Amino acid sequence: MPQRHTKQRSAIEHIFSRIEGPLSPNEVLERAHEEIPNLGIATVYRALNDMVDEETLRRVDLPGQSSRYERADLKHHHHFHCTKCDRVFDLDGCLLKHDLGLPKGFVVKEHDITLTGSCPDCKG
Amino acid sequence: MPQRHTKQRSAIEHIFSRIEGPLSPNEVLERAHEEIPNLGIATVYRALNDMVDEETLRRVDLPGQSSRYERADLKHHHHFHCTKCDRVFDLDGCLLKHDLGLPKGFVVKEHDITLTGSCPDCKG
DNA sequence: GAAAAGATGCTTATGAATATCAAGAAACAG
DNA sequence: CTGTTTCTTGATATTCATAAGCATCTTTTC
Ligand SMILES: [Mn+2]
Ligand SMILES: [Mn+2]
Ligand SMILES: [Zn+2]
Ligand SMILES: [Zn+2]
Numbered sequence: 001m002p003q004r005h006t007k008q009r010s011a012i013e014h015i016f017s018r019i020e021g022p023l024s025p026n027e028v029l030e031r032a033h034e035e036i037p038n039l040g041i042a043t044v045y046r047a048l049n050d051m052v053d054e055e056t057l058r059r060v061d062l063p064g065q066s067s068r069y070e071r072a073d074l075k076h077h078h079h080f081h082c083t084k085c086d087r088v089f090d091l092d093g094c095l096l097k098h099d100l101g102l103p104k105g106f107v108v109k110e111h112d113i114t115l116t117g118s119c120p121d122c123k124g
Numbered sequence: 125m126p127q128r129h130t131k132q133r134s135a136i137e138h139i140f141s142r143i144e145g146p147l148s149p150n151e152v153l154e155r156a157h158e159e160i161p162n163l164g165i166a167t168v169y170r171a172l173n174d175m176v177d178e179e180t181l182r183r184v185d186l187p188g189q190s191s192r193y194e195r196a197d198l199k200h201h202h203h204f205h206c207t208k209c210d211r212v213f214d215l216d217g218c219l220l221k222h223d224l225g226l227p228k229g230f231v232v233k234e235h236d237i238t239l240t241g242s243c244p245d246c247k248g
Numbered sequence: 249g250a251a252a253a254g255a256t257g258c259t260t261a262t263g264a265a266t267a268t269c270a271a272g273a274a275a276c277a278g
Numbered sequence: 279c280t281g282t283t284t285c286t287t288g289a290t291a292t293t294c295a296t297a298a299g300c301a302t303c304t305t306t307t308c
């Protein structure tokens with residue numbers, strides 16, 4: 001799978017070089033539009049999928065929401081979703097118990113953890 | 125918001141009285157078809173949403189998958205998703221660390237945890 | 249520079265979930 | 279019961295996120 005150097009691909013990559021937080025495809029499109037006004041959403045989806053395959057990006061799936069994407073080089077962490085302002089926050093470190101006590105035969109490759117509640121700005 | 129007693133609603137409720145595991149709307153439809161051959165998928169979605177509102181059911185959102193539903197009276201637990209056979213297993217107990225070390229001001233209401241890997245039948 | 253190989257941007261298709269609405273079934277009043 | 283009211287249903291249309299198809303435009307290669 002070759003990889004050509006196009007201005008749309010670079011623009012999308014550049015966005016993630018500045019931003020850490022998880023972005024939705026539409027957020028990526030909006031930001032990239034500043035540089036490439038006629039960029040199509042299909043190209044964004046293609047770029048995001050490729051970058052996930054290349055392990056440049058990682059898909060962030062929050063329960064009940066559509067996928068967002070963040071840099072794959074970030075240290076392992078989990079997310080907090082504020083249901084009031086709908087923002088997503090990165091949390092430091094791993095929140096998974098050490099001793100899982102799984103039944104024999106289950107092999108864990110990955111885990112996802114999402115905390116839901118209200119953030120400091122939306123206290124209540 | 126009244127609640128009428130219809131055979132379709134009872135059939136759907138009955139399914140969950142026997143089954144614990146999380147079911148997709150289509151799985152519910154298939155099972156209910158045995159009793160009500162002309163049941164429509166829209167009715168299944170309506171029933172599932174109502175039952176979530178009534179807290180009879182709980183939505184189970186696994187990363188990258190569409191929603192499944194399980195009984196809300198089950199003890200708090202999390203899920204294991206086998207990527208080989210695509211089955212979902214209930215895991216006993218809570219897998220969240222006790223000391224989350226969250227920044228000040230974050231209030232956690234809920235949490236979701238999904239383990240991904242291979243199950244005993246699909247070892248590898 | 250051409251020609252070849254790929255990427256892009258429209259447009260169309262798919263799948264999950266919801267909305268719409270006429271017709272059917274429950275609840276209710278008598 | 280029987281008619282009337284009101285809610286529910288099923289079929290269909292609609293929305294939204296994502297992917298596929300394809301003609302055209304760009305990179306790469308020579
Ligand atoms: Mn993150
Ligand atoms: Mn479960
Ligand atoms: Zn972790
Ligand atoms: Zn838990």
